Amino acid sequence: MSFDLPYRGALAQPSRRRFVQGLAAGGAIAGLGLWPRATWALQSAGLPTVLTGTEFDLRIGETPMNFTGRARTAITVNDSLPAPLLRWREGTTVNLRVSNALPRGSMHGEQTSIHWHGIVLPANMDGVPGISFDGIGRGETYQYRFDVRQAGTYWYHSHSAFQEQVGLYGPLIIDPMAPEPFAFDRDYVVMLTDWTDLDPAALFARLKKMPGYDNYGKRTVADFFRDARREGLHATLEDRAMWGGMRMTPTDLSDVNAHTYTYLLNGTTSLGNWTGLFRSGEKVRLRFINGASMTHFDVRIPGLKMTVVAADGQYVHPVTVDEFRIATAETFDVIVEPSGQDAYTIFAQDMGRTGFVSGTLAVREGLRAPVPEVDARAVLSMADMGHGGTAHEMPSMPDMPDMPGMDHGSMDHGSMDHATPLSHPDSESHNPFVDMQATSLSARLDDPGIGLRDNGRTVLSYGMLHSAFDDPDGREPNREIELHLTGHMERYAWGFNGEKFSQAQALRMTYGERLRIVLVNDTMMTHPIHLHGMWSDLEDEQGAFQVRKHTIDMPPGTRRSYRVRADALGRWAYHCHLLFHMESGMMREVKVEA
Amino acid sequence: MKAALLAIALAAIACNAAAQEHMHAIHDNTVHSLVRMDRLEAFDADRGTGQAWKARAWIGTDTDKLWLRSEGERVGGDTQASDLEALYGRPIARWWDVLLGVRHDFGPGPSRDFAAIGVTGVAPGKIELEATAYIGSSGHAQARIEADYDALLTNRLVLQPMLELGFNGEDDPVRHLGSGLSTMETGLRLRYEIDRRFAPYIGIVYERAYGDTAAFRRSAGEGASDTRIVAGVRFWF
Numbered sequence: 124m125s126f127d128l129p130y131r132g133a134l135a136q137p138s139r140r141r142f143v144q145g146l147a148a149g150g151a152i153a154g155l156g157l158w159p160r161a162t163w164a165l166q167s168a169g170l171p172t173v174l175t176g177t178e179f180d181l182r183i184g185e186t187p188m189n190f191t192g193r194a195r196t197a198i199t200v201n202d203s204l205p206a207p208l209l210r211w212r213e214g215t216t217v218n219l220r221v222s223n224a225l226p227r228g229s230m231h232g233e234q235t236s237i238h239w240h241g242i243v244l245p246a247n248m249d250g251v252p253g254i255s256f257d258g259i260g261r262g263e264t265y266q267y268r269f270d271v272r273q274a275g276t277y278w279y280h281s282h283s284a285f286q287e288q289v290g291l292y293g294p295l296i297i298d299p300m301a302p303e304p305f306a307f308d309r310d311y312v313v314m315l316t317d318w319t320d321l322d323p324a325a326l327f328a329r330l331k332k333m334p335g336y337d338n339y340g341k342r343t344v345a346d347f348f349r350d351a352r353r354e355g356l357h358a359t360l361e362d363r364a365m366w367g368g369m370r371m372t373p374t375d376l377s378d379v380n381a382h383t384y385t386y387l388l389n390g391t392t393s394l395g396n397w398t399g400l401f402r403s404g405e406k407v408r409l410r411f412i413n414g415a416s417m418t419h420f421d422v423r424i425p426g427l428k429m430t431v432v433a434a435d436g437q438y439v440h441p442v443t444v445d446e447f448r449i450a451t452a453e454t455f456d457v458i459v460e461p462s463g464q465d466a467y468t469i470f471a472q473d474m475g476r477t478g479f480v481s482g483t484l485a486v487r488e489g490l491r492a493p494v495p496e497v498d499a500r501a502v503l504s505m506a507d508m509g510h511g512g513t514a515h516e517m518p519s520m521p522d523m524p525d526m527p528g529m530d531h532g533s534m535d536h537g538s539m540d541h542a543t544p545l546s547h548p549d550s551e552s553h554n555p556f557v558d559m560q561a562t563s564l565s566a567r568l569d570d571p572g573i574g575l576r577d578n579g580r581t582v583l584s585y586g587m588l589h590s591a592f593d594d595p596d597g598r599e600p601n602r603e604i605e606l607h608l609t610g611h612m613e614r615y616a617w618g619f620n621g622e623k624f625s626q627a628q629a630l631r632m633t634y635g636e637r638l639r640i641v642l643v644n645d646t647m648m649t650h651p652i653h654l655h656g657m658w659s660d661l662e663d664e665q666g667a668f669q670v671r672k673h674t675i676d677m678p679p680g681t682r683r684s685y686r687v688r689a690d691a692l693g694r695w696a697y698h699c700h701l702l703f704h705m706e707s708g709m710m711r712e713v714k715v716e717a
Numbered sequence: 718m719k720a721a722l723l724a725i726a727l728a729a730i731a732c733n734a735a736a737q738e739h740m741h742a743i744h745d746n747t748v749h750s751l752v753r754m755d756r757l758e759a760f761d762a763d764r765g766t767g768q769a770w771k772a773r774a775w776i777g778t779d780t781d782k783l784w785l786r787s788e789g790e791r792v793g794g795d796t797q798a799s800d801l802e803a804l805y806g807r808p809i810a811r812w813w814d815v816l817l818g819v820r821h822d823f824g825p826g827p828s829r830d831f832a833a834i835g836v837t838g839v840a841p842g843k844i845e846l847e848a849t850a851y852i853g854s855s856g857h858a859q860a861r862i863e864a865d866y867d868a869l870l871t872n873r874l875v876l877q878p879m880l881e882l883g884f885n886g887e888d889d890p891v892r893h894l895g896s897g898l899s900t901m902e903t904g905l906r907l908r909y910e911i912d913r914r915f916a917p918y919i920g921i922v923y924e925r926a927y928g929d930t931a932a933f934r935r936s937a938g939e940g941a942s943d944t945r946i947v948a949g950v951r952f953w954f
Contacts, residue, residue, distance in 0.1 A: 253741030284742075331749040332953065336913050343869040344876075367842035370812055555808030556779065613839065614808065616745075616779050623745040623779075696741070708745030 171208040171294065171312060171389065172201065177215050181206070183235045183259075183281075183291065184224035190318050190385050190392055197290035198231050198281065204390045205314050205414065206279065206293025213274040213300045222264040230322060231286050233261040238282040239295065240452060240653070241436055241673035244269040246693025249655055251282045254694045254712055258283060274299030275436025276410040276454045278314070285323035285416075287702055292316060292414040297436070304591065305432045305441065307408035307458055311399040315422075315449070315471050315480065317384040317415040327703055330378060334615045337382045340374040340475070340500045365505060369559060371612060371647060373503040374475075376573065378615075378648070378703065379417045381478025386418065388471065388482040396491060397482035399469075403462040407484065408432075409469075410456050413449040416702035419474035419649060419676075421448050421575060424467050424484065425495055429457040431583060435672040438591035447583035448474065448572050450651035450676035452700040455583075459484070466490035474574060474649070476500045501574030508647050509561025509680030545643060545682070548607060554621040558611040560645045564682035566664050572649075572678055585661065585670070585683075594660065594668035596688045600639035603684075604630065608677060608699070608709065610646045616707055617646075617699065623708025630697065632689035634717045639666075641684045644677045650704060651676045654713065655695040660686040674700060689715045750776035751953060756906075758949025760790075760922070763940060767792035769947070775806065782806040784816055784837075789823070798892075799823045802833055802849075813838035820851055826891045830854055842866070858886030873910045877918075879903065888929050893937060895929020908951055920947045 186199040200206035211217050223235045236258050238250035248269045252258030259265045274297045281291035294312040319326060329336055342350075351359040366373055389397045401407050409429075413420055423429075423446035430443045433456035441458075449455055461467055465486045472479040481494050545564060551557045571582035610617040619627065632638060639662070642652060652659075653674045662684045663669040675685055698710035756771040769790035775782045784806045789799025804818030813836050820831040835849030844866045851859040865879035883900040906920030922945040926934050931941035 251741060327744060328749055332751045333913060339872040341869055341872055343871055345870075364842070370839045370841070370843050553810075555810055555813070558811055611811070613812075614779060618745075624741070624743055625746050706744040708743070710741075710743060710745075712741070 171205065172203045173208045173210060175210040177211070177217050179209065179217065179219040181219060181221045181237070182224050183221065183237075185226060185229060186290075188290065188318075190387065191320055193320050195289075195320050196230065198225070198229075198235070198286045199290050200237075200293060203293070204290040205316065206291065208294045208296065208312060209279070211271050211295070211297045213271055213297055216268065216270050219267040220264050221259060221267060223259045223261050225261055227261065229261075230324075231289055232284040234258040234283050235286060235291070236281055236283045237267070237279050237291075238655070239267075239277070239279045241277045241454075242269075242295075243272055243656065243658070243691065246656060246691065246695060249695065251655065251696045254696050271297055273297060273436065275433055275438075276312075276412065276456050277436050278412045278414055278452075278454065280414065282696070285327065285702065285706070287414075288317075288319065288323040288326075288416040290318075294410070294412055294414075296410065304438060305408075305430075305458060306406060308405040309399070309401055309407045310410070311407065312389065312410045312412065313397075313399075313469060313482065314389050314412045314414050315418075315420050316387045316390070316413075317379075317418045318387050319379075319383050319385070321383065323416075323702075326379065326383065327706060330615045330703055334378060334612055335372065335375065337378070337380045337477075338372060338375055339382060340477075341372050342374065342502075371559070374500060375612065375647060376475040376501065376503070376649075377417065377419065377473065378701075380473055380475045384418065384473075384478065386415075386420075386471065386473065386478055386480035388469065388480045391482075393479070393481045393494070397469075398488055398490075399482070399484050400488070401461050401484055401486060403486065404460070407459050407461065408456060409459060410454065411447075411449055412454045413451050415451050417451070419448055419450050419651075420471040421446060421474060421498075422469070422471045423447075423580065424459060424469050425492070426464055426467050427459045427461055427484075429459055431588070432456050432458055434588050434670060435674060437671045439670060440589045440591055442583065442587045443581070444583040444587070445580035446571075446575065446578075448575060448676075450649070450674060450700070451702075452651055452653055452674040453672075453676065464492065466492040468492040468494050470495055472497050474572075476574065498574065498578070503573060503647060503679070507573055507678070507680055508559070509564045509644070547643075547645065548605075548620040551607060551609060551621040551645070554609075556611045556614060556616045556618065556623070557609045557621045557645065558613065559647060560607075561643065561680050564643060564680055566683050567678065567681045568664060568669075568683070570678070585676075586663075588661075588670040590668070590670045592671075594686070595658075595671070596637050596660070596686065598637040600637050600686055602636070603639045603641055605641040605643065606711075607643045607645045608650050608652070610648065610704070610707075610709065612647065615703075617704040617709035618707075619709065619711055624698075624710040624712075625708065627711055629694070629712040629714045632687070632713060632715045634689055634692055634715055636689045637686060638689065639684055639686055641682065642675065642677050643682045644679050647679045648701075648704075649676060649678045650709065651700040652698070653700045654687065654697045656691040656693070656713075656715075657687050657689065657695070660688075662686060691715055692717065746778050748776060748778055750774070753951075753953035755951055756947075756949055757951070758918075758920075758947040760945040760947045762792075762943050762945040764943060765792050767797070769949075777806070780807060782814070784818070796824055798825065804833060804835075806837070809836075810838075812840070816849065831857075831859065840864070857889060860884040870907075875908050875910065875916070877906045877908065877920075879906070885930075890933060893930060893933035895927075895931070895933060897929075898927045899930040901925050901927065904947070906947065914954060915950065915952045917950050918948070921945065922947055 186202045188197040236250045249255040277295040280287045467484045469482040568586035571584045575582045606619045609621045695713040697713045698705040752774040771788045774785045784804040786802040800822045802820040804816040806814045806816045809815045816835045820833045822829040831851035831853045837847045840846045847863045863881040868876040881902040885894045885899045902924040904922035906918045908916040908918035910916040925942040
């Protein structure tokens with residue numbers, strides 16, 4: 124396997140400070156003529172520093188960055204954003220000495236940590252302060268040491284305060300012992316993230332004051348008249364009454380969007396135009412990693428088919444698509460075969476359709492292909508939120524947790540099959556922090572998702588992902604844990620079963636057991652749920668093993684189940700990977716006990 | 718009484734914060750705050766020009782908040798009526814917080830204190846609603862209901878109709894308030910959100926007194942109703 128020139132180029136100058144590259148991404152600043160052009164004309168921005176082997180020294184500190192024209196302080200590893208690409212080898216033991224070089228009074232806290240996302244390891248190596256260990260204090264060094272027992276594309280990030288939002292994330296690649304079941308000539312990481320100039324603590328405070336701050340796509344009076352003309356006055360009034368009754372907004376697809384965020388691809392903006400080089404006819408492996416704090420991205424490369432060969436680091440039966448949605452913390456490895464064009468645009472728009480970031484695959488530096496427009500904004504339907512397929516069904520009220528008599532029969536959307544009437548945990552009843560409960564749900568594994576249906580492209584769905592191996596455990600689950608994802612949009616409070624992290628007891632698992640977790644989404648948001656330390660083996664709609672993942676995305680109105688082998692003793696974190704949802708309480712501790 | 722309420726609210730907040738020790742530190746029970754000047758406006762009324770304000774503020778966790786509310790107006794340099802409320806707030810239902818505390822009325826006439834109990838929240842149709850009942854130290858009872866709604870002409874240009882009703886338990890000649898429904902105020906304000914946090918507006922407000930309140934006003938040489946053109950700013954932080 125050969126690695127491409129840019130990696131070697133980056134390795135040749137490992138000390139290059141990333142704020143230099145950050146400026147390169149700001150076209151306006153370069154245009155002022157203040158820029159020493161010779162230093163960046165050689166290669167494009169956003170090429171990672173690569174560290175390989177088994178011994179690593181990672182220094183966490185502050186580094187000035189500029190993505191928007193304004194200088195801000197990022198939290199970085201070895202002054203790099205994203206953090207250096209770590210390249211391990213399956214079957215080795217890695218030693219990672221992580222030192223905290225944050226200055227006294229750092230705005231993002233003096234304590235830090237690194238969590239190796241999706242890596243199976245001992246509990247005290249997992250890097251969650253207060254659960255795995257005490258965190259890394261200022262001036263301290265923590266030595267992570269563990270056996271690498273898996274391969275694939277992963278990432279790592281801080282699990283302390285809001286540091287993940289200010290730059291502490293990086294790609295992690297583990298080369299396998301056995302040859303991979305696919306061939307490629309070039310290998311690139313494409314790490315998608317969201318940057319804000321705001322102090323994330325101020326952004327969080329803003330969400331508490333006004334959760335809808337970033338939604339400039341709310342339906343207006345003009346939309347009402349347009350809908351009345353198209354759908355009829357009666358239907359439009361009924362629709363507005365439904366949403367008004369729920370005090371919700373059908374354009375709330377994400378809490379924080381491009382009105383606040385600048386999206387980055389490998390640590391550079393669209394202006395910086397990260398470029399991956401290819402020669403016509405080569406197979407290029409792109410390792411997509413969503414390292415964003417709050418953003419689902421919809422990714423495509425106009426003119427190229429993408430063959431997905433791995434999801435969350437694990438091989439899947441290859442499936443060829445035009446587009447995929449990637450939730451925060453997910454990874455997808457795809458193979459593309461560019462030929463016939465000199466340049467292709469890698470286009471990643473946010474799920475709420477407020478912005479995008481792009482990069483380029485090209486035969487040489489400096490080329491660009493046309494960049495598509497952001498798609499039209501999607502509007503959630505009642506069916507999307509698990510409220511049946513028509514506007515005639517009222518959502519259930521938390522005070523009436525079980526409504527078995529409701530009509531679930533009118534869902535005619537193709538992806539809405541196998542709807543299951545359901546009951547809700549008692550802790551959701553009379554709970555002022557539960558603003559909605561779904562009344563009819565299905566796994567919707569074949570649904571590409573809101574905003575991606577019938578768009579003329581072949582879009583990846585979970586239903587298309589099948590592990591390239593059989594159920595690694597093989598046992599039927601011995602028991603089932605059902606958890607409901609709950610929240611309140613206006614209070615900006617999130618939890619499981621109506622309880623926040625600080626109110627809830629740890630979930631207990633018995634060492635060695637095979638159990639099933641059933642998740643039910645009782646909110647209107649999409650939540651990527653991540654269990655630390657153990658795999659999440661997603662089941663198909665018949666309850667059979669389908670695909671091994673570390674992060675299960677839960678669109679509104681879905682009920683999805685997965686199997687877990689509790690083969691990792693100790694205390695683990697379990698949470699929504701949208702940073703501000705986790706910080707608002709959508710998190711639980713999991714205890715695996717003998 | 719005010720101090721005691723404050724102490725209770727702060728103690729509740731501190732209690733919740735302490736419960737987080739020895740756990741993974743997340744921010745699900747931290748103290749946040751909001752200060753919102755719903756109205757800060759100049760008006761031109763039948764009976765002269767003046768200024769008016771309506772402010773709301775809270776500080777606290779998801780479950781325990783201390784609220785401060787104030788409303789008032791000045792005409793010709795004199796404060797006509799103004800009040801300040803300090804309330805402990807707690808969510809009781811999906812869309813409702815219950816508020817418990819005190820109200821202090823500044824002039825005209827002698828200042829006055831009330832115990833207050835009310836709800837604030839969002840009614841179906843996304844109508845913001847505040848309803849509060851007050852009992853004065855002399856047993857005098859009052860109630861207020863305020864509702865407003867944001868009609869989005871665009872995502873920045875917002876037309877806000879509002880309605881406010883005032884009720885009194887008994888006649889209060891000092892303040893020109895009669896028993897029953899005493900006043901109704903309805904208004905229409907058009908604001909432009911330059912930023913979510915800052916929006917200038919213009920509007921028109923119609924106020925009318927009923928029953929004995931109207932009679933008190935007429936005997937004082939005032940009209941029972943009043944129409945105002947208003948211009949002001951709405952901001953929060």
